[in-house]
Amino acid sequence: MNSQKKKLLRMIARSMSKTYLPRDKRQDVPFSLTERDIDILRAVNRYRYLQTSQIQRLVFPDNKTKQSTARRLKYLYHAKYLGRIQPYIVPGKGGAEVAYFLDRKGQELLTEMGEKVSIFKKSHQVKTMFLQHALDLSEFRLNVELALQNHSVVEMARFICDFEMKGHADKATRLKRYKLYHEVYHPLSKERYVVYPDGLMILQGKGEYAKKQRLYFVEIDRGTETLSTIRKKVIGYNLYQQEKVQDKFGKFKNFVVLIQTSSQKRAANIRKNLVDQPGSEFVYVTSVGEVFSHTIFNEPIWLNHQNQRDYLLS
Numbered sequence: 001m002n003s004q005k006k007k008l009l010r011m012i013a014r015s016m017s018k019t020y021l022p023r024d025k026r027q028d029v030p031f032s033l034t035e036r037d038i039d040i041l042r043a044v045n046r047y048r049y050l051q052t053s054q055i056q057r058l059v060f061p062d063n064k065t066k067q068s069t070a071r072r073l074k075y076l077y078h079a080k081y082l083g084r085i086q087p088y089i090v091p092g093k094g095g096a097e098v099a100y101f102l103d104r105k106g107q108e109l110l111t112e113m114g115e116k117v118s119i120f121k122k123s124h125q126v127k128t129m130f131l132q133h134a135l136d137l138s139e140f141r142l143n144v145e146l147a148l149q150n151h152s153v154v155e156m157a158r159f160i161c162d163f164e165m166k167g168h169a170d171k172a173t174r175l176k177r178y179k180l181y182h183e184v185y186h187p188l189s190k191e192r193y194v195v196y197p198d199g200l201m202i203l204q205g206k207g208e209y210a211k212k213q214r215l216y217f218v219e220i221d222r223g224t225e226t227l228s229t230i231r232k233k234v235i236g237y238n239l240y241q242q243e244k245v246q247d248k249f250g251k252f253k254n255f256v257v258l259i260q261t262s263s264q265k266r267a268a269n270i271r272k273n274l275v276d277q278p279g280s281e282f283v284y285v286t287s288v289g290e291v292f293s294h295t296i297f298n299e300p301i302w303l304n305h306q307n308q309r310d311y312l313l314s
Helices: 003-017 035-047 052-059 067-078 104-112 128-148 227-242 245-249 264-273
Strands: 082-085 099-102 154-161 182-185 192-195 199-205 213-220 256-261 283-287
Touching (some): 035 052, 035 082, 035 099, 035 104, 052 128, 067 082, 128 154, 128 199, 182 227, 192 227, 227 264, 264 283
Parallel strands (some): 213 256, 256 283
Antiparallel strands (some): 082 099, 154 199
């Protein structure tokens, strides 16, 4: 038998020894959970939706490719620990990465381990716009977490997403079940304003600065809302601050509203639209293309109320 034929037979043997997993249909396969798998499940539980590259940055930060991440996600999906959903594919821009969410077996496992698990019955039926919005929020939060991983002075004390429900949610109705939802009323016009940020984060100092905290509300703007709608949001935040509603999250005299929008042009338009609007002084605006883990705190990517580029931490 010549060497070329031996090489071919070895290749066939190796390919037959590998477990083939179809892309869409689940298949029972021998599978052993690893510590990294548990880390993946915890991350997805915390974020609700994560894509492959996001999970790689969180759980496999030293890997230069997504191969290890994709392999573990494949097994977790086929073993029913994770579910997955395909985001909308923009024509001409290639395929979008699959998004993962915690499936039944993953929920059960983390619950048995004493983790607090958020259960969403229709994670696999989410609408396209909501899914992309949720992934954008996940990306923002991921950049914050990575930026603060080895920060010498600041750490994240708390992050609340818009989908998190109150502990007594069964006593509330509709949107009032959610932790971040709040209604305020103008004292003169009696007009109702809704304050419902996409996220809330509390940053806290380390060491000698441990008693210092800052409160931030996060707004992910995908360019679909009118500028007047954004202006109304800021009016709502101003009333929110006047009524000191933020005290339910801690003793904060004030807070910062972070608006991440779709482009630098829209960021400039939002800033221009908020000129002379009460409450605009605690609004900072930037574009999604400028937000990365190495820029979010360390570079002046935020437009302040004076329409000047500013740092988030100073």
